Amino acid sequence: MDQPTRDRVSREILQQGPVTARDLAETLGLTPAAVRRHLDGLEAQGLVEVHSSSTASDGSPRGRGRPARRYVLSDSGHATMSAEYDHLAAHVLEYLARTAGPEAVAGFARERAERLAARYRPAVEAAGPGPGSRAQALAGVLSEDGYAAAVRSNPRGATQLCQGHCPVQHVAARFPQLCEAETQAFSTLLGVHVQRLATLAHGEHVCTTHVPAPLEAPVSREKRADDHRVAS
Incomplete structure (x- = not known):
């Protein structure tokens, strides 16, 4: 696997995920087939995983049929x-x-x-x-x-x-x-x-x-004298 391209794919998933292979291809200027090849390699290494969702990348509900695979970085991918x-x-x-x-x-x-x-x-x-x-x-x-x-x-x-x-x-x-x-x-x-x-x-x-706990305000000599007179 081409390491620089793999790093570009990983960074784009980090920033944009969950993201589809088609979206990655458009953003990175690669063919969908090339992106899927890199995704397969990253998935085999445990660096990305598929995120299941019932919505499309623009937030709209998906129609019938097989939902597109959308990728996110795994915990290992984040650590890397x-x-x-x-x-x-x-x-x-x-x-x-x-x-x-x-x-x-x-x-x-x-x-x-x-x-x-x-x-x-x-x-x-x-x-x-x-x-x-x-x-x-x-x-x-x-x-x-x-x-x-x-x-x-x-x-x-x-x-x-x-x-x-x-x-x-x-x-x-x-x-x-x-x-x-x-x-x-x-x-x-x-x-x-x-x-x-x-x-x-x-x-x-x-x-x-x-x-530290807040310090109590010091009691003035006059205040202590006043308190003493009241107590007397």
Whole structure:
């Protein structure tokens, strides 16, 4: 199988799936027979699978007869594509570090984290001022982006923000600046200083971020005197 063409077919299925062989042929400029040959190979490797549907690709109900086979990437196919993107991202950052220096990598990491924070800020701020409620909102929008996030609270009011998946896990293992910038972005969003306790990039089974409980406002000397007079 022609590897570059196979990769083109896989990427198109990733972006457009469920998609038919005819649709792939039109998009990629290949013959339907050539696309089906690549699909057969990908299916034999367990990288794509047939998605059954009662609707056509435009959303309209199908008529009678045998429905067209529509393809999606399998779990193995997704894992393969993720690995390819990981390698590409790592090579890009290696080139950036070599040609522009480590600070350029750190700058890229900060810009990426700032963009994430800007996208999540409306949902987090709508949750109110409390770090716990803001962490819950942050977990929700992170999960929408595929981070499989959740929060755990302890009796003292502190919260742990847990992420079961990280799209840049393997790249972050080589470039910890990505994790550091993300942690700083979480601190900014939640309004408290957070601390990373564990990361997937360092081999843990989940990324865990400690979110402290809000500090009680200090009681002034005058307020304590007033309370004492009332009690007397």
